[in-house]
Amino acid sequence: MSEEKVTTDIITLTRHVLDEQRKHKEASGDLTLLLNAIQLGCKFVATNVRKARLLNLIGLAGGVHNISGDEQKKLDVISNEIFINALRSSGKVAVMVSEENEEVIIVEEGLKGKYCVVFDPLDGSSNIDAGVNVGTIFGVYRVAEGSPGSVKDVLRPGNEMVVAGYCMYGSSANMVITVGNGVNGYTLDNSIGEFILTHPNITIPSRGKIYSVNEGNAKYWHEACEEYFHSLKFPPEGKNPYSARYIGSMVADVHRTFLYGGIFAYPADKKSKNGKLRLLYECFPMAFLTEQAGGKATTGYERVLDVCPEDIHSRCPIFLGSKDDVEDVEKIYKKYSK
Ligand SMILES: O=P(O)(O)OC[C@H]1O[C@](O)(COP(=O)(O)O)[C@@H](O)[C@@H]1O
Secondary structure, three states, X not given: OOOOOOOOOOOEHHHHHHHHHXXXXXXXXXXXXXXXXXXXXXXXXXXXXXXXXXXOOOOEEEEEEOOOOOEEEHHHHHHHHHHHHHHHHHOOEEEEEEXXXXXXXXXXXXXXXXXXXXEEEEEOHHHHHHOOOEEEEEEEEEOOOOOOOOHHHOOOOHHHOOEEEEEEEOOOEEEEEEOOOOOEEEEEEOOOOEEEEEEOOOOOOOOOOEEEOOHHHHHHEOXXXXXXXXXXXXXXXXXXXXXXXXXXXXXXXXHHHHHHOOEEEEOOEOOOOOOOOEHHHHHHHHHHHXXXXXXXXXXXXXXXXXXXXXXXXOEOOEEEEOHHHHHHHHHHHHHHHO
């Protein structure tokens, strides 16, 4: 019987980022420590999501609503707390924005660092009670030169973000991250509590065969949006229609789009002028990752990363995924914008 080969040269997320940082002589290690705090949060959430029904962490937190009017789940609340505590105590963060907090969080003197972190601690939480994949989404800015660390440091276009990532909690916990030099994926090995490099250099196929959108909103779609999705379902003679896949958890739908190609969208419509998804801690990080993986992300009319948020919970329409697919969207929207 063949002996199982034990790998001893393990590439953990921390080691991989350190290797990357070493290429940049000026690196201080602060980013690695910040990412360690984010990793701790994700490991904590991964464990509690997995044991939620056993720990009675399923269901609502008891009549508490977040800024978007969503009633908070128990897991929303504890996920939010672990990230705020881990980021604050890392000593590397000055400003935080969470989907679960109405106001921006300014870290007190003495613990203040040079980064700002915007995050959705538990995305797709409407799916949590059904055991469907959910996730954490995060983005990182540097505090602007000479700034004491204020909300102004996060009301900036997404093209100024320096790190973005998500962690998907499903059959396994998958962390996907960019520090501005391509996209890498890591899988949590629960036996040693480390994220191990499993998906190096993720590259989105230039065109896909899958579209992912909530067609339940089709009644409210603008003509450009209608024409685009119609073109995927009723292609010209000789071409196959695209398949539809929609989980309703952005992290899960985007993760599949990164690996298989195609397009994920939450467009603006006649009911919601800017769609549903939040610019700072959903659209920007996913758009940054998409572009770093060779794809594109548009509002229909402009590059998502060039949008400047008016407030910390601004919403933004988004089409992201394979470059050729998103360019088809841009062509059609351009026709209608005229
Ligand atoms: O149910 P809808 O309207 O299709 O919205 C689903 C979208 O809303 C979200 O659940 C929003 O996220 P939250 O759960 O963080 O509020 C996304 O994950 C998902 O893509």
